[in-house]
Structures are given as C-alpha cells and as structure tokens.
Amino acid sequence: MLEVVREGPILHVWLNRPAKLNALDDDALTELAEVFTGLQRSFDVKVVVLGGRGRSFCAGADLGSLPGVSGIGERERRWHGQVGYRACQAIADCDVVTVARLHGHVLGGGLALALACDFRIATADASFGLPEVQIGLPLTWGTVPRLVSEIGAARARDLVMLGTRIDTATAEQYGIVHRSTPADGIDDAVRTMAERIVATPEYALHTTKSQFQAYARPLGDPTYSDGDAFIAGTAFRDVSNRASPNT
Numbered sequence: 001m002l003e004v005v006r007e008g009p010i011l012h013v014w015l016n017r018p019a020k021l022n023a024l025d026d027d028a029l030t031e032l033a034e035v036f037t038g039l040q041r042s043f044d045v046k047v048v049v050l051g052g053r054g055r056s057f058c059a060g061a062d063l064g065s066l067p068g069v070s071g072i073g074e075r076e077r078r079w080h081g082q083v084g085y086r087a088c089q090a091i092a093d094c095d096v097v098t099v100a101r102l103h104g105h106v107l108g109g110g111l112a113l114a115l116a117c118d119f120r121i122a123t124a125d126a127s128f129g130l131p132e133v134q135i136g137l138p139l140t141w142g143t144v145p146r147l148v149s150e151i152g153a154a155r156a157r158d159l160v161m162l163g164t165r166i167d168t169a170t171a172e173q174y175g176i177v178h179r180s181t182p183a184d185g186i187d188d189a190v191r192t193m194a195e196r197i198v199a200t201p202e203y204a205l206h207t208t209k210s211q212f213q214a215y216a217r218p219l220g221d222p223t224y225s226d227g228d229a230f231i232a233g234t235a236f237r238d239v240s241n242r243a244s245p246n247t
Contacts, residue, residue, distance in 0.1 A: 001028040002035060003053065009046035010194045011039070011096075018054025023062035024109045026080065029087040032113070036090035036098075046202070047194045048094065050117060051101035052110075060108025060131070066234065084109060084141035091116035092146070093213070095206060097197050101190050102126050103183065111176075112143040115150060118209065120176065121190050123183040126168045128176060134163035137234065149216050151175050 003014040013035055015022035039045055052058050061084075091098055091113065100114040102122035107129050114120050130147075132139045139160050147156045151174045158164045171177040181189040197205070 001025075002031050004035065006045075009044060009198050011042075011045045011048045013048060013050050015050075015052040015058055018052075020062060021056040021059035021105055022052040022054065022110070023059050023064075024084070024113075025062045025065040026083050029083045029109075032087040033083075033090040036087075036094045039094050039096050042096070045096050046198045047099060048096050049099045049101055049190055049194060050091070050113065051190075052103070054104075056104030056110075057100075057102045057106050057126070058110025058113065059105040060110050084112065088112050088116040088141045088143070088146075092142075092216075095209070097205065097209060099190060099193055099197075101186060102177070103186060108132055109141065112141045112146075115143060115146045115176070118212075119178050119193060121179045121181065121186065121193060122168045122171065122177045123186050124168050124180050125183055126171075127165060128159075128167070128171045129163065129165035130159050131163050133161055146216070 001015070001017055003012075003016040005012040005014070013032075015024075015028065017023060017028070036048070039048060098117040098119070100117040100120040102114055102120055103126050104123075106114055106122070106126055108131055111128055111130060130139055130143070144156065144160060147159065155174055159166070166174070168177060168180045172180050179189055179193065
C-alpha cells in the first residue's frame with residue numbers, strides 16, 4: 001500500500017493504491033502508523049513528504065473494506081476502532097517535520113491525514129471535504145479537535161456537520177492549505193518547501209515543532225472517545241441501513 005522513497009534528507013511516503021484513489025483500509029493505516037513511529041529514531045531524515053499516487057491524494061476510507069471494524073472480542077474491536085487515530089497521531093507526534101502533498105480528492109480520512117501534517121501544499125484543482133456525517137458515521141481519528149485548532153470551530157462545524165465541500169482557494173483562505181500551486185508545479189513547490197526546512201537550523205526548528213505539538217494537546221485527547229464513537233456509529237448505521245425501505 002505504501003511506497004517509501006528516500007532522497008537524501010527528504011523521505012517521500014506515497015499512498016499507493018491509485019486504482020481506488022488511495023482509499024484507506026486497516027492495513028494502510030497500520031502501515032502508516034508504523035512508518036511514522038519508526039521515524040522517531042531516523043535522525044538523518046529531516047523532512048517527510050506524504051503524497052498519493054495517481055489522480056488523487058486520498059478519497060478517504062475504503063467503504064468496501066471499512067477500517068476500524070475488525071475484531072472478535074470487545075477489547076480487540078476497540079483496538080481496531082483506533083486504527084485511524086493511531087495513524088493520524090503517529091504523523092502528528094513525529095519529530096520529523098511533515099509536509100502533505102495534496103491533489104485531486106482530499107476527502108474524509110485523507111483530509112484527516114493531511115491535517116496531521118505540519119504543512120500542506122495543494123494543487124489549485126484539489127477538492128476538500130469531510131463526508132462522514134452525511135453518510136451516517138461520526139467523524140473520528142482525532143480530526144475534530146485538530147481541525148478546530150487549525151481553522152476555528154465555526155468553519156469546522158460547516159465542514160464536519162454539513163459536509164460542505166471546498167476548493168483549494170477556500171481551503172487556503174481557511175488555513176487548511178499553506179501553499180497552492182498549478183497542478184504541474186506541485187513537485188517544485190514541495191521541493192522548495194522541503195529544501196527550506198532542511199536548511200533551517202535543526203535544533204531551533206524541532207524545539208519549536210515541539211511547542212506547537214504541546215499547545216495542541218489541551219484541545220483534548222480523543223484516544224478513547226473517538227474509537228468508541230466510531231464503533232457505535234458503524235453499528236447504528238448498519239441497523240439503519242437494514243431498516244431502510246430503500247436498501
């Protein structure tokens with residue numbers, strides 16, 4: 001699922017499921033968590049760029065193989081219910097500076113992954129949205145507090161509760177995107193930012209990143225509530241779908 005490419009001090013982590021617009025399942029999320037957790041001791045890596053192969057960065061969770069619903073016993077099911085949270089938190093906790101390279105669809109879990117990164121660069125034609133509530137699922141993975149931290153509660157409610165889809169220009173205005181670029185300029189824009197990060201004095205950069213990480217924590221730690229909300233939400237959605245005369 002992941003393709004990892006090293007270019008000197010820059011590590012590229014690619015979601016590599018282009019036929020499904022890089023939709024996320026349990027395996028992909030577990031692999032992401034392992035890669036980003038493992039970077040904590042990769043001291044020669046200065047920047048990690050998270051991107052997606054094919055036409056899109058990521059269209060969200062794979063609805064045909066929904067992540068987080070595996071497990072036999074209750075404890076195992078709760079553990080699986082945190083798979084998306086663990087992946088996002090591993091990115092957010094990573095000591096290496098992270099950059100999201102965004103194009104095409106940046107939806108649901110894809111936007112959750114992007115929000116966990118320090119910086120986000122998007123093509124001008126990208127599309128952003130959080131459709132979970134509209135399809136009958138609560139938005140989890142720690143995305144609500146992270147989104148509120150980045151863009152404020154009022155705009156977050158619009159995106160999450162109403163499922164409003166926005167373009168890159170609006171995402172940049174909101175603060176979701178740090179830089180926008182024409183589609184054919186995305187790699188140059190990412191490289192320019194990555195090289196700027198590499199050239200920044202390392203100690204000052206990483207202690208400052210630690211400050212931002214610390215300031216984000218008082219918003220609340222959804223480690224438990226998110227997983228339980230997701231498990232309950234999928235169960236309720238299954239019951240609702242079975243009860244609907246249109247299904």
